[in-house]
Amino acid sequence: MKLSEFSTCSELESLLPAYAESSLPTAEAERVVAHLPGCPACQQQLRELRALSADFDAALPEVPGTALRHNFMAMLEQQKQQLKPEAAFGGPAAPVAEQPAAKVISMWPTALASNWVRIAASIVLVAAGVFLGRQLPWSSQPGNTVATTAPATGQAAPATLAAALSGDSGHAVSASSRIALVTNSTKTAEPDDATVQVLLNTLNFDPNPNVRLAACEALYRLRDAPGVREGLANSLPIQTDPNVQIALIDMVVSLRVHRAVPQLQRLAKRPDALPVVRAQAEAGIGKLI
Amino acid sequence: MPEKYSHPAVTIGTGPGTPCIPTPITLSVEPTSDEALMTAVRADHLDQLVPLFERYHGPLFNYLTRLTNDRETGEDLTQTVFERILKYRSSYQPTQPFKAWVYQMARNVHADHWHRLQKQRADDVDEVERTGGLRTAAFSQQRTSSSHDDLHEALALLPAPQREILVLHRFQGFSYDEIGQLLSCTAEAARVKAHRALQALRKIYFA
Numbered sequence: 001m002k003l004s005e006f007s008t009c010s011e012l013e014s015l016l017p018a019y020a021e022s023s024l025p026t027a028e029a030e031r032v033v034a035h036l037p038g039c040p041a042c043q044q045q046l047r048e049l050r051a052l053s054a055d056f057d058a059a060l061p062e063v064p065g066t067a068l069r070h071n072f073m074a075m076l077e078q079q080k081q082q083l084k085p086e087a088a089f090g091g092p093a094a095p096v097a098e099q100p101a102a103k104v105i106s107m108w109p110t111a112l113a114s115n116w117v118r119i120a121a122s123i124v125l126v127a128a129g130v131f132l133g134r135q136l137p138w139s140s141q142p143g144n145t146v147a148t149t150a151p152a153t154g155q156a157a158p159a160t161l162a163a164a165l166s167g168d169s170g171h172a173v174s175a176s177s178r179i180a181l182v183t184n185s186t187k188t189a190e191p192d193d194a195t196v197q198v199l200l201n202t203l204n205f206d207p208n209p210n211v212r213l214a215a216c217e218a219l220y221r222l223r224d225a226p227g228v229r230e231g232l233a234n235s236l237p238i239q240t241d242p243n244v245q246i247a248l249i250d251m252v253v254s255l256r257v258h259r260a261v262p263q264l265q266r267l268a269k270r271p272d273a274l275p276v277v278r279a280q281a282e283a284g285i286g287k288l289i
Numbered sequence: 290m291p292e293k294y295s296h297p298a299v300t301i302g303t304g305p306g307t308p309c310i311p312t313p314i315t316l317s318v319e320p321t322s323d324e325a326l327m328t329a330v331r332a333d334h335l336d337q338l339v340p341l342f343e344r345y346h347g348p349l350f351n352y353l354t355r356l357t358n359d360r361e362t363g364e365d366l367t368q369t370v371f372e373r374i375l376k377y378r379s380s381y382q383p384t385q386p387f388k389a390w391v392y393q394m395a396r397n398v399h400a401d402h403w404h405r406l407q408k409q410r411a412d413d414v415d416e417v418e419r420t421g422g423l424r425t426a427a428f429s430q431q432r433t434s435s436s437h438d439d440l441h442e443a444l445a446l447l448p449a450p451q452r453e454i455l456v457l458h459r460f461q462g463f464s465y466d467e468i469g470q471l472l473s474c475t476a477e478a479a480r481v482k483a484h485r486a487l488q489a490l491r492k493i494y495f496a
């Protein structure tokens with residue numbers, strides 16, 4: 001096979017943009033240089049690419065109108081008002097442990113009270129069940145537990161699923177409790193992208209592989225929600241536990257997530273992955289392409 | 290006057306899974322990082338969203354305006370992004386780069402908008418039949434920009450995924466690595482896509 005010259009200009013078309021931005025590897029750049037002098041069409045193409053690039057550099061950004069800042073500040077002010085305890089409790093104060101849902105609903109304006117609020121409420125109900133009912137073993141930090149801060153400030157929102165799962169509000173939540181939280185998060189109505197976000201974060205960042213697996217399964221139940229398939233594909237390079245890796249591979253294959261192919265290809269070549277994982281990734285690629 | 294959150298006393302967790310060790314950030318000349326600000330927002334210090342708004346509303350507005358070819362929609366969607374930042378602030382993990390997180394959110398906001406638009410167009414079919422006049426491309430009813438130059442008109446004619454990749458790379462300063470992360474592909478695939486998009490744009494631009 002003769003590689004020293006291009007059979008057609010169309011081959012050059014895919015190289016010229018990189019050549020124009022001087023990012024082409026030397027060997028390929030040399031081939032372009034060899035072809036150019038004899039080909040006015042490719043010379044013209046290169047001139048156009050450079051002119052286009054110059055016009056990009058010269059383009060001015062759109063400047064947003066003042067309404068944007070005004071609306072943002074108004075929205076922020078409104079949200080701050082809602083964080084205040086007295087604003088959160090319009091009616092007679094109810095015991096926190098008995099009515100966590102009521103508190104959550106008051107956190108968001110009724111205009112937004114759609115599915116999200118229902119889900120948020122259910123998540124916090126679950127969380128509150130864990131926080132207040134079961135008395136899980138926190139590493140106790142005085143004045144910093146949800147049980148004490150929530151009634152004091154009248155805020156339940158920060159004690160949502162995410163905070164509970166990550167344990168970064170100062171509480172070490174046991175892995176089994178995190179699994180329960182994750183599993184229950186999808187058992188209610190129709191979850192939206194807040195739940196998806198939290199589950200994806202758990203899948204990617206929870207230190208315990210069993211919790212990550214539970215997040216994986218929960219996300220599978222939410223497979224039709226926006227961002228789930230993308231998120232599963234994105235998680236492939238992050239995972240190091242073989243069980244999670246295999247679960248994810250199965251999932252992207254059964255969901256026909258074609259965009260996961262590059263990640264599967266890399267996983268199939270990862271030296272630190274177990275042979276069984278690499279084989280599974282290889283087989284997955286075969287089913288997806 | 291309610292109790293004010295004082296700016297420099299931000300505390301952040303050390304990351305997921307690790308026990309939280311409050312880390313006071315001392316006031317220095319250096320600007321506070323996006324991540325530290327967002328961590329404060331997450332902890333209900335909502336005023337800390339203001340510097341993030343100052344840093345990101347321009348780029349996000351440009352991104353969304355270019356994607357939708359409409360300034361007004363760009364403003365609406367930018368506002369929606371900041372609403373969602375607040376609404377979903379508890380899902381932000383301090384280990385996540387804020388930029389990646391917020392652009393992912395902006396993409397979702399745009400996708401939601403696009404789906405609404407498709408639905409609306411489907412509903413409009415009846416009306417088109419009734420009035421007999423089929424409107425031309427959606428683009429023709431939407432005037433993009435104050436600076437409506439040839440480049441932006443050509444960009445508007447590209448398919449949305451190609452337009453997005455060029456906007457990210459050329460206007461938003463995203464590296465191919467960052468684009469790959471956002472679009473769930475490799476940096477190399479992002480580079481190839483960007484080059485294809487540039488060739489497609491060239492053909493429109495110099496047609």
Ligand SMILES: [Zn+2]
Nearest residue numbers: 009039041042
């Ligand atoms: Zn040629």
